Structure formats: structure tokens, C-alpha cells
Amino acid sequence: MFIGHFGAGLAGKKAGKDISLGTLIMAAQWLDLVWPVLVLLNIEIVKINPGDTKLTPLNFESYPFSHSLLYTFIWGLLFAAVYFLIKRNLRNSIILGLLVVSHWVLDLFVHRPDLPLYPGSALHGFGLWNYPLIEIPLEIIIFAAGIYLFVSISKPKDRIGVFAFWGLIIFLSVIYIMNLFGPPPPDTNSIAYAGIGMWLLVAWGYWADRHRVRKIMNS
Numbered sequence: 001m002f003i004g005h006f007g008a009g010l011a012g013k014k015a016g017k018d019i020s021l022g023t024l025i026m027a028a029q030w031l032d033l034v035w036p037v038l039v040l041l042n043i044e045i046v047k048i049n050p051g052d053t054k055l056t057p058l059n060f061e062s063y064p065f066s067h068s069l070l071y072t073f074i075w076g077l078l079f080a081a082v083y084f085l086i087k088r089n090l091r092n093s094i095i096l097g098l099l100v101v102s103h104w105v106l107d108l109f110v111h112r113p114d115l116p117l118y119p120g121s122a123l124h125g126f127g128l129w130n131y132p133l134i135e136i137p138l139e140i141i142i143f144a145a146g147i148y149l150f151v152s153i154s155k156p157k158d159r160i161g162v163f164a165f166w167g168l169i170i171f172l173s174v175i176y177i178m179n180l181f182g183p184p185p186p187d188t189n190s191i192a193y194a195g196i197g198m199w200l201l202v203a204w205g206y207w208a209d210r211h212r213v214r215k216i217m218n219s
């Protein structure tokens, strides 16, 4: 699941209208933003195994701290707590905590059984990555719905607000297509560095959002 998580983040704008797109992306992708750091520290393990599932060569051998349900709840609580301390907005904090948890739920549908409930537990996953004709349309629909909901709330206030936002959408789409059809990554470090690079997408989200404003609803 890649653009599906971004779809969830974009959709979050509907619920939390004054949350920046950068924060929404950070929450929806939090588990995948933590994961590459843990991989580089050799705390979590990923292997490259072409054909592991039809849609990804990545074999998520062990990732209890970034991707167990228990730790997902802990991360969600922490994310919400830090946001609350900074912004003092309980409603938005809860929305962001739920977005963190949404990542695990979406992953549960696509991963083969490799997701623990808690470190050391049995592993779960419905494996839609082995059913491209279901997984790909599903992910595109979630992404498209997220875009639709986002632009129903947010409009550009200048030209950067147009190009930064749609540039991000196009960039994500291109990465998704490259992941589907490109060659497997050469080694696990390059996966981790690409994962770390995802923090740039968070920054991109903040940049785009700063050039957009909330739409005034017709009453």
C-alpha cells in the first residue's frame, strides 16, 4: 500500500479542515516513516525476495516496533499527544491518532500475513498484493477519493498552491507506477534510504498547504 495511505491522509482534511497536509501525510505514513530508521539501525529486518507477493519484492521479515498493532496504537497516542501539546486541539489530535492507526488497517488488507498484533504474536495479512486486479483499483480509488475530499475543503491561494499540490499528486502517482513495474531495489539499504526520503513528501505537503486556504462553503 503506497498511494492508498496518501489517500487516507488527503481525506483527513475533510475531518480536520485546519490540519496541514504535511501533518496529515506524516500521520497516515507514520509507521512507514519510522520503519526505514529501524531498518537502518538493524532493529527491523526487510529482505528483497522477487515474487514474495505479486506486487512487491519486499519481504517484511520482522517489523514489530513500526508495524505491530500494539505499537501502532502507541504511536497513534504519541502522535495525538504531541499534536495536542503543540496545537491544543483535541478534535484534530484524535483525527491524527486515527490516521496513524489507519495505516495498519490498510496494510492488513494488502500484506501477506507478516503483520503482528504485538511483538512475537501470530502474523496477519489478507494478501491483496497477490491479487493485482483487486489491489491496484482499490488503492487508486482510495487515492482518488482522498484527492476529491481534499480539494472539496482546500483551494489554492496562489499559483504555487496549484502546482505544489498537483505536482505532489503526480509525483506520488509516478512513484506508485514505478514501484509496480520497475525492477526490484538493489539492496535493503536503498529501500531504507528511499523510505527516509519520504520525509521530503511530508515537507512537500507543508509547502503545498501553506499556499492553499480553506474553501468557504456555500450556505
Ligand SMILES: [Zn+2]
Residues within 6 Å of the ligand: 031, 032, 067, 103, 107
Ligand atoms: Zn506500512
